[in-house]
Amino acid sequence: MVASSQTSMTIRTNKTKATRIPTIDLSMERSELSKLIVQACEEYGFFKVVNHGVPKNVILRMEEEGTEFFAKPSSEKCQVGPATPFGYGCRNIGLNGDMGNLEYLLLHTNPLSISQGSKIIANDPNKFGCAVNDYIEAAKEVAAEILDLVAEGLCVPDKFSLSNLITDFSSDSVFRINHYPSLNQKTELSKHNSDQLDSNNNNIGFGEHSDPQILTILGSNNVSGLQISTFNGFWIPVPSDPDAFFVIVGDSLQVLTNGRFRSVRHRVLTNTIVKARMSMMYFAAAPLNWWIKPLPKMVTPKNPIIYKPFTWAQYKEAAYSLKLGDSRLHLFQA
Numbered sequence: 001m002v003a004s005s006q007t008s009m010t011i012r013t014n015k016t017k018a019t020r021i022p023t024i025d026l027s028m029e030r031s032e033l034s035k036l037i038v039q040a041c042e043e044y045g046f047f048k049v050v051n052h053g054v055p056k057n058v059i060l061r062m063e064e065e066g067t068e069f070f071a072k073p074s075s076e077k078c079q080v081g082p083a084t085p086f087g088y089g090c091r092n093i094g095l096n097g098d099m100g101n102l103e104y105l106l107l108h109t110n111p112l113s114i115s116q117g118s119k120i121i122a123n124d125p126n127k128f129g130c131a132v133n134d135y136i137e138a139a140k141e142v143a144a145e146i147l148d149l150v151a152e153g154l155c156v157p158d159k160f161s162l163s164n165l166i167t168d169f170s171s172d173s174v175f176r177i178n179h180y181p182s183l184n185q186k187t188e189l190s191k192h193n194s195d196q197l198d199s200n201n202n203n204i205g206f207g208e209h210s211d212p213q214i215l216t217i218l219g220s221n222n223v224s225g226l227q228i229s230t231f232n233g234f235w236i237p238v239p240s241d242p243d244a245f246f247v248i249v250g251d252s253l254q255v256l257t258n259g260r261f262r263s264v265r266h267r268v269l270t271n272t273i274v275k276a277r278m279s280m281m282y283f284a285a286a287p288l289n290w291w292i293k294p295l296p297k298m299v300t301p302k303n304p305i306i307y308k309p310f311t312w313a314q315y316k317e318a319a320y321s322l323k324l325g326d327s328r329l330h331l332f333q334a
């Protein structure tokens, strides 16, 4: 297992198998920290971070803006949509027929695009724009710090080779706020009475998928629902923790590490939620025309290269032409 009992939470799955989601304390000593992060990325492609240093008010301001927006009448929210790909979306996810029991705002992280979007999203565009920019900057710092620790843990000679991909001003990172109404709330969503159910009668908030980007920093209110899939096929519910962030390894980091890390499949079930869940994700990506390819350090005679180089734009195009749950990495196998 990844971490000692002091640094992980124990969860019992319905198969009564104790499973630990690694919890990483970012205030720990650096060399130990980088080892734990690498281990967590290898074993789960997922971990929780505590003591991340993001001020509580940055998170609360963003949550308040999200709450205010989703409380608006549906007719007003729909004026910010459809999300093709950016803007407000309700039940439709992406452009290929995926559906979920949620509504969301999807924004590019470029400050100009935030400022333009704010004008149609919020009553006080300046307040909304500042809350979003501050949240994005804070999440970007956490993501960059984690990528530097990953580079250290993997003994990559250029310590910034991973974080440089996401901190460049032209990075194609995106920001998303998801809002899942509780099943007993009478909202525009539940009026449709066509909940998305899977074969086990699970109510699907957001269907199973991996994130195409490098790393996702996910924060949520205190309502659970997120589940991750272990690499041997168990679903593990992730208890919510509004003081923590959850880190998700994306497809691009799987490629950069030549398959040593694996992107984690995850989903959100809304079966049991008695209060609306709100989650906020920063999807850290490279600039569109930058190359994604295995770091030289990760390619050895024992671990030959397994992916062809591609630009982020090429990968994104492939991902966006497919359904949410489809796997895409095999298209780029060497």
Ligand SMILES: C=C1C[C@]23C[C@@]1(O)CC[C@H]2[C@@]12CC[C@H](O)[C@@](C)(C(=O)O1)[C@H]2[C@@H]3C(=O)O
Pocket (backbone or CB within 6 Å): 085, 093, 094, 095, 096, 098, 106, 174, 176, 209, 210, 211, 212, 213, 283, 319, 320, 321, 322, 323, 324
């Ligand atoms: C069905 C889709 C939605 C998605 C684009 C895609 O065609 C496949 C990847 C999906 C995903 C998952 C992670 C993020 O939430 C997201 C914004 C992304 O970059 O890839 C979504 C896309 C979306 O909702 O538009």
Ligand SMILES: O=C(O)CCC(=O)C(=O)O
Pocket (backbone or CB within 6 Å): 176, 178, 206, 211, 218, 220, 226, 266, 267, 268, 279, 281
């Ligand atoms: O809303 C959540 O908690 C997770 C959503 C998600 O995985 C995504 O938007 O890619």
Ligand SMILES: [Fe+2]
Pocket (backbone or CB within 6 Å): 209, 210, 211, 266
């Ligand atoms: Fe995701």
